[in-house]
Structure formats: C-alpha cells, structure tokens
Amino acid sequence: MGIIVAIEGADGVGKNTTSRLLCETLQAAGKTATVIGFPRYGETVAGVTIGRYLAGDMPVPVSPHAAATLYALDRFEWRDEILKAVEAHDVLIFDRYVASNMAYQGARVPAGESRALMEWILALETGQFALPVPALSIYLNTPWDLARALILQKAERSYTDKSFDAYEADVALQQRVRANYASIVEAGLLGPWRMVHASTDGTMRPPAEIVGEIISLLEAVPE
Numbered sequence: 001m002g003i004i005v006a007i008e009g010a011d012g013v014g015k016n017t018t019s020r021l022l023c024e025t026l027q028a029a030g031k032t033a034t035v036i037g038f039p040r041y042g043e044t045v046a047g048v049t050i051g052r053y054l055a056g057d058m059p060v061p062v063s064p065h066a067a068a069t070l071y072a073l074d075r076f077e078w079r080d081e082i083l084k085a086v087e088a089h090d091v092l093i094f095d096r097y098v099a100s101n102m103a104y105q106g107a108r109v110p111a112g113e114s115r116a117l118m119e120w121i122l123a124l125e126t127g128q129f130a131l132p133v134p135a136l137s138i139y140l141n142t143p144w145d146l147a148r149a150l151i152l153q154k155a156e157r158s159y160t161d162k163s164f165d166a167y168e169a170d171v172a173l174q175q176r177v178r179a180n181y182a183s184i185v186e187a188g189l190l191g192p193w194r195m196v197h198a199s200t201d202g203t204m205r206p207p208a209e210i211v212g213e214i215i216s217l218l219e220a221v222p223e
C-alpha cells in the first residue's frame, strides 16, 4: 500500500509537467510510482460530458452543484483504478483531485456560499463516494501572468481546439479559484497541504528543482 500525493493549483501552473517529472524521478530512485490525472476526458461517462462542458458544448446550463457532481462522478467511475494503483505502487500521484472540484465549483457561487459548497463536495467525494484522502497535497503557486502565458504554450487538448477553455477564459473565476485554494490550504481541508512556489523573480523555476522540493516534503510524510 503506497502513499497518495495530489498536485493541485489553478490552470496552467505546471501541474502536469510536475506530476510526470515527479513520477519519473521517483522511478529513477527505485520507487514504484504512477500518475492519475483528472478529469478522465474520453474515458468515463462523466469525463466525456466534462470535456463537452469545458468546450462550451452543453445544450443546457450546468449549475455549480451539477458540475461538482459530474467531476465527482468522474473520479467515482475511476475509483477501482485508484485503489488498484495505490495498492500496486509506492507513490500514487494525482494531477488534480477533489480539491480542484472544491476550488473551482466554490468559485462559481456567491462568496458567502463558497465554504458550504466546498464542504458539500468534500463530503460527497470522501464520504459517499469513499475516495481516499491524500497523505499530502501540494499547492503549486505560480503568478497569474506566468500561468496565463503557460496556458498558451500548452499542446493541443483532446476536448477543445480553443486556446482557453470555459474556465480558463473567465479571468475573475480564476482569481476566485486561487483564493479558494488559499483557504483550503489554510484550513487543511482534505488532509495536509504544503505550498510550493513554482517561480522565482518572475520566471519559472526549472521543473527538476520544483520536483526536488516536493520529494523533500514527501520524505517528511509520516509512514
């Protein structure tokens, strides 16, 4: 039985790059490690629907609770794979997990309703859906302007041909998402958190340096 680490943060902050390099670095050090990313675009019923939603291709409005349930269902459909992966590896890395749902859907309701929705999502996913809680979650903090430029550098995506999907295009939403992550980290919702700064002096740190810091944090996680 391995440990679970979740890599979290706003759009374009480097989660995918960091997750993959973390996995490769752990493997090179002799550990067994794997990455599972969410959403599972094209692989679950919910993942297909989420792809259409983010591409702006839904014939009806999708409320924050409906979107939260879709993202949670995507993970529930993948729950057996998650449990098998954590059983078979020393480290299971999530590239986005339950906290993404809390931060993003919590940003789609009035500020006064945000905390209640985030706690509703936490209970749905870790309670009713019995999804495991990470031993450590990393909040990858990248300044807004850098993250914006990095989104434009991203390779083509399976679910949209636009430069920015529906959430990325909404600048005010992205700022509320960042504020929600800060409050999730501070409150320690969904287990322990550490913040890792992905940039210094206005430029991105090399991915290997970011991964080195995360590995030091992982070594401090109690067995």
Ligand SMILES: Nc1ncnc2c1ncn2[C@@H]1O[C@H](COP(=O)(O)OP(=O)(O)OP(=O)(O)O)[C@@H](O)[C@H]1O
Binding pocket: 010, 011, 012, 013, 014, 015, 016, 017, 018, 150, 151, 153, 154, 155, 198, 204, 205, 206, 207, 210
């Ligand atoms: N530390 C880094 N230094 C330089 N470039 C980086 C770094 N991390 C990521 N990038 C580049 O930034 C772009 C976005 O990175 P990545 O896909 O890892 O972000 P993400 O947080 O997973 O994005 P999203 O939330 O939109 O899926 C990619 O082109 C990637 O190569």
Ligand SMILES: Cc1cn([C@H]2C[C@H](O)[C@@H](COP(=O)(O)O)O2)c(=O)[nH]c1=O
Binding pocket: 011, 038, 039, 054, 071, 072, 096, 097, 098, 100, 101, 102, 104, 105, 167, 168
């Ligand atoms: C897993 C998950 C994601 N989201 C949001 C966050 C992003 O804006 C998109 C996914 O896009 P990515 O470029 O593939 O990272 O969906 C969410 O609201 N809830 C979730 O559980």
